[in-house]
Amino acid sequence: MxxxxxxxxxxxxxxxxxxxxxxxxxxxxxxxxxxxxxxxxxxxxxxxxxxxxxxxxxxxxxxxxxxxxxRPEAHSWIQRLQQVKPARLSRAALETLAIIAYKQPITRAEIEGIRGVAVDGVMRTLLERGLVRILGRKAEAGRPILYGTSSTFLEHFGFKDLGDLPSLREIDELIGASGTDPASPNANAAAQPSPALPSPSEAGAAEGGEPS
Structure with missing residues (x-):
């Protein structure tokens, strides 16, 4: 009752x-x-x-x-129950997401200028998963679209707000954790340990592979 x-x-x-x-x-x-x-x-x-x-x-x-x-400690038990390997973001997607998180609002051309490769496929993946959203258009010739992170991005990485983003120095120290990020955890049943976002400073040297 x-x-x-x-x-x-x-x-x-x-x-x-x-x-x-x-x-x-x-x-x-x-x-x-x-x-x-x-x-x-x-x-x-x-x-x-x-x-x-x-x-x-x-x-x-x-x-x-x-x-x-x-709780993160329960993750291995949940994996046994689900018996499904969670979808993961590729390193290219994580690096692109890091650039957007720290440089937003940012255009696709600006992202590609930092990474040094085309990001069409990566951006499509991030938009489809709701981690990135369109913020508007930049007031310049051609009025290119501006991108930024979404509330889903905050939920996904366990951030209260953008002020919780680690510093670039901390990112560099934790760069080894990139590429191990489980995508789109369920809000009610799957809080994973928050993976580190890779440093935008590394983006230019990263490979240009598309996410599978």
Whole structure:
């Protein structure tokens, strides 16, 4: 019965059924709280409760909202259940995505100027997966399209906002992790450890292969 649920239980149910991260203001509205601080406190309490009980789920703050996600430690068990190798982004796609993330808004020609190769196929893949979006057109001859990252990009890499992007120095230190990125995790059931984006400074030396 609904009367048997406490606030943590209600919040857990809301985060479970949501198809995308729920902003604090939306949770406040649904829970009927007058003060957003009350709602935020409930979110933090639920997060601590799940962590303290050693549960397989956790509350994750990404893309300006909150969601339930599986803990990275559970990934190998989920893989056994699914028995499906997740689709991965190619190194070329990751490098292109890194350029867009750090240089946005940016045109296709500017991306190709940095990478030194055509990016038509890579851009098509990133757009189809919703990691990149069209921001508008640049005010210059030909009015080329400007591209930027999407909220799906933030969810995918576990970033709260673009301010969470690692510095270029950190990217260089973690460059070895590029190319191991699982694509399009499910918002409710598959939070993976956030892979490092490759450095845009490496892009010019990268191979021009298209994603499979």
């Amino acid at each position: 609904n009367g048997e649920l406490n606030r943590h239980g209600i919040l857990e149910a809301l985060l479970f059924v949501a198809e995308e991260p729920l902003p604090l203001v939306r949770l406040q509205e649904v829970l009927g709280d007058e003060d957003p601080a009350t709602t935020e406190a409930t979110v933090r309490e639920l997060a601590l409760a799940l962590e303290g009980e050693g549960r397989g789920l956790m509350v994750q703050e990404v893309a300006g909202g909150f969601r339930l996600a599986t």
